[in-house]
Amino acid sequence: MNATRNEFTESGPINVPEYGSVTTEEGLRALLIIDAYLRVGDDVPYPQVLLTTGLHDARVPPWQPAKLAARLQAATASGRPVLMRVEEHGGHGTGSTRDQEQALLADVLAFVLHASDGS
Secondary structure, eight states, X not given: OOHHHHTTSTTGGGGHHHHOOTTSHHHHHHHHHHOHHHHOOXXXXXXXXXXXXXXXXXXXXXXXXXXXXXXXXXXXXXXXXXXXXXXXXXXXXXXXXXXXXXHHHHHHHHHHHHHHTTO
């Protein structure tokens, strides 16, 4: 979500071979292209957004989607909600129980259905 900051997170260094590093010109250019946080523009009519995270996500620290959610909430001109769903006992699907997976799916589907009805 904030790709230019990712390599400085706990699990970030393992992603450098795939995504690049901000310490090289080529890597920085590539990371700037995929950095969702830096691409959010002010006064843009964004659609409804649902971000998900888990407090125990070993791959994406929860502050990354939280930071993006806050930026989108501040920037959007549409008046549509920007929501964040937090899984207290999981993260990135690793170790999720069937109940957790079903609860996530139910929330995502409810969000999509609500968004598609024009509300």
